[in-house]
Amino acid sequence: METVFLSYTYRPHPDHQPDLEKLRSYVVRAVEAMGLRVIDGVDVGGHPLDDALRRRIEDADALIALVTPQADDAGGLADPAFVLSEFQYAMGQSKPTMRVLHHLQTARGLGASHEYTPWRPSGEVDVILKLMNTIALWKREYGQMARVRIEPEDLAARYDETQGDRCEFQVISQSGNFRDFQRASLFLEPGAAYALLPKLRVGERVRVRLRQGNTTWQSRYAIDPFVGGVRLEERP
Known part of the structure; x- marks a missing residue:
């Protein structure tokens, strides 16, 4: 899990705007403190669900909705329709x-029966916990x-998926079960190359391999994917 879509109204009722902004800032800081990145629909204008906003929600790993009073055209209180539709x-x-x-x-x-966290202004601590x-x-x-991190670095530097090269990884569960190898992404940064391995749980271990032409390079041992890197060795 990497990203959370934060849904909140862009037309808050004036009486509730300061409280919403306070809550939103607390939620953003809490999500980031948990190692996740926050995305929202600010730069797509806060319009009803269009393709751009749908893609943003689809690309996120989870969604948090702040359901707070919105202003209607007459200045009264209204439900935040866009927030509810995003949820x-x-x-x-x-x-x-x-x-x-x-x-x-x-x-x-839809979803009214699902669990929710009640909030009153000044009760942000309970919400954040x-x-x-x-x-x-x-x-x-x-x-x-x-x-x-993949080593040796020059091995990754020669990696070219257009030539059929593949980066793969195998997950070994905490109970010792070996899953099938699956595709991973490999990218270069200045001075380093990294394999991106999706949706791993703490306690799982992995083996990594690169296939280049008729040659396979693989880690000798299973590693903790959240600690350090791995050196690949050519397999006979």
Whole structure:
């Protein structure tokens, strides 16, 4: 798990705007403290679900919805329709979701029966504690991306998928079960090369291999993907 889509209204009721901004800033800091990156729909204008916003939600690993009062055209209180539609879309994509529900809002519509976290202004501490516990559960259940440094570096520098080269990894579960090898991404940074291994859980170990032409390079031992790197050796 790498990214969380944060859904909140861009038309908050003026009486509730300071409280929403305070809550939003606390949530962002808590998510980032848990090692995840926050994305939202600010630069796509906060419009109803269009293709750009759908893709952003689809690309995220989870969604957190801040359901707070919105201003209607007459200046009264209204449900944050866009927030609710984003939450429902994420549910339809089987994403992990969490709602923070303002005490003036009522859970309704698709997903109304799902768990939510109630919130009153000045009660941010309880929300943040629940949020951090929820993210910890998500990370254990859904796993997270690992970056494994590949050595020797010149081996990775010759890597070319257009020529049929492949980077693969095998997961060994905590119970000792060996899964099939699966594709990984490999990319170069100045002075280093990294394999990106998706959705790994803490405690799992991996073996990494590169296939270049008729030659296979593989790690001799299984490694902890969240610690250090791996040296690949040519296999006979």
